[in-house]
Amino acid sequence: MIEARGLSKRYGDLLAVDDVSFVVQEGEVVGFLGPNGAGKTTTMRMLTGYLPPSDGTAVIGDADIFEQPIAARRAVGYLPETPPLYPEMDVQGFLRFVARLHDVPRREIRDAVDRALERCGLADVRRRVIGALSKGYRQRVGVAQAIVHAPPVLVLDEPTVGLDPIQIREIRGLIAELAAPRDGEPAHTVVLSTHILPEVEAICQRVILINRGRKVVDRPLAELTADGARLEDVFARATARDADAEEAEA
Numbered sequence: 001m002i003e004a005r006g007l008s009k010r011y012g013d014l015l016a017v018d019d020v021s022f023v024v025q026e027g028e029v030v031g032f033l034g035p036n037g038a039g040k041t042t043t044m045r046m047l048t049g050y051l052p053p054s055d056g057t058a059v060i061g062d063a064d065i066f067e068q069p070i071a072a073r074r075a076v077g078y079l080p081e082t083p084p085l086y087p088e089m090d091v092q093g094f095l096r097f098v099a100r101l102h103d104v105p106r107r108e109i110r111d112a113v114d115r116a117l118e119r120c121g122l123a124d125v126r127r128r129v130i131g132a133l134s135k136g137y138r139q140r141v142g143v144a145q146a147i148v149h150a151p152p153v154l155v156l157d158e159p160t161v162g163l164d165p166i167q168i169r170e171i172r173g174l175i176a177e178l179a180a181p182r183d184g185e186p187a188h189t190v191v192l193s194t195h196i197l198p199e200v201e202a203i204c205q206r207v208i209l210i211n212r213g214r215k216v217v218d219r220p221l222a223e224l225t226a227d228g229a230r231l232e233d234v235f236a237r238a239t240a241r242d243a244d245a246e247e248a249e250a
Contacts, residue, residue: 001024001025001026001027001028001060001061001152001153001189002022002023002024002047002058002059002060002153002189002191003022003023003024003058003059004020004021004022004023004043004047004056004058005021005056005057005058005059006019006020006021006055006056006057007019007020007021007043007046007047007053007055007056007057007058008020008053008054008055008056009039009042009043009046009051009053009054010054015213016039016042016213017039017042017043017046017053017210017213018039018212018213018214019055019056019214020039020043020056020210020213020214020215021056021215022208022215022218024189024191024206025189026152026189027179027187027189028189028190028205028206029175029176029179029189029190029192029203029204029205029206030190030191030192030204030205030206030207030208031192031193031194031199031200031204031206031207031208031221032044032191032192032193032194032208032210033193033194033195033197033200033207033208033209033210033217033235034195034209034210034211034239035195035211035239036195038210038211038212038213039210039212039213040157040193040210041080041081041157041193043210044078044155044157044191044193046058046065047060047065047076047155047191048073048076048078048155049065049069049072049073049076050078058072059072060072060075060076060153061075061152061153063075074102074103074149074151075151075152075153076151076153076154076155077145077146077147077148077149077151077153077154077155077188078146078154078155078157079142079143079145079146079154079155079156079157079159080157081157081158081161083138083139083141083142083145084142084145085130085138085141085142085145086130087129087130087131088129088130088131089129089130090126090127090128090129090130091117091122091125091126091127091128091130091133091141091144092113092117092126092127094130094141094145095113095116095117095141095144095145095148096109096113098145098148098149099112099113099148099149102148102149103149104148104149112148112149112150113148115148115150115185116144116145116147116148117144119144119147119174119177119178119181119185120140120141120143120144120147120174121140121170121174122137122140122141122144125137134167135162135163135167136163136164136166136167136170136171139159139160139163139167139171140170140171140174142159143156143159143171143174143175143178147178147188150186151188152186152188152189153188153189153190153191154178154188154189154190154191155190155191155193156175156190156191156192156193157193158193158194158195159171159175159192159194160172160194160196160199168199172199172202172203175190175192175203176202176203178190179203192204197230197231197232197235200221200231201221201225201231204221205220205221205222206218206219206220206221207219207220207221207224207231207234209235209238209239211238211239216238216239217234217238
């Protein structure tokens with residue numbers, strides 16, 4: 001469903017992402033981890049077509065981000081760390097606007113918006129102005145705009161940042177439901193970028209960890225914690241080992 005092939009990104013002399021490759025299968029929920037500045041957001045922006053790679057490519061579904069950029073973007077729902085909301089619009093009007101941007105056929109827009117509102121728990125606030133909503137509800141609107149065109153792939157960057165504990169639990173539950181829905185709703189392949197490790201333990205099946213722009217871990221969560229190790233310890237060991245290796249090379 002997602003295949004990253006040697007993705008790299010340079011900013012002048014800075015190599016922010018260095019030859020990152022991985023595959024995410026249909027229906028997986030993958031935690032994409034790394035310290036601040038590791039290259040997580042840059043990688044996700046390349047996957048979603050918001051940032052061109054310096055080298056490498058990615059395939060979303062059956063579409064290469066270079067050869068079929070429009071098809072690749074249609075296959076992805078993206079929630080950046082700061083949701084792309086228009087605070088002066090009401091929730092329903094905003095989702096209709098986003099559906100049109102994603103080329104949802106006119107006759108299907110109403111049903112698409114209603115489905116996104118229902119799945120994200122927004123039906124009761126559909127007429128509310130986005131700027132008047134709580135942060136938790138604004139985050140739900142951010143998720144709704146990512147799924148309104150029913151993409152097979154969701155890429156979520158820090159979806160619970162700044163939320164209170166109750167809101168965090170609600171958003172985690174929503175993400176889990178999107179990956180394993182009930183009542184015949186479409187399932188989504190999910191890549192979740194976060195620095196909140198309990199979030200990964202709660203909803204992810206696999207962990208990809210990058211450090212200093214390079215992939216250092218790519219394993220199922222169950223394997224990483226099979227001996228009783230905490231994900232926090234795995235994270236610390238992997239990033240420390242990578243730093244030691246770089247010092248030895250120097």
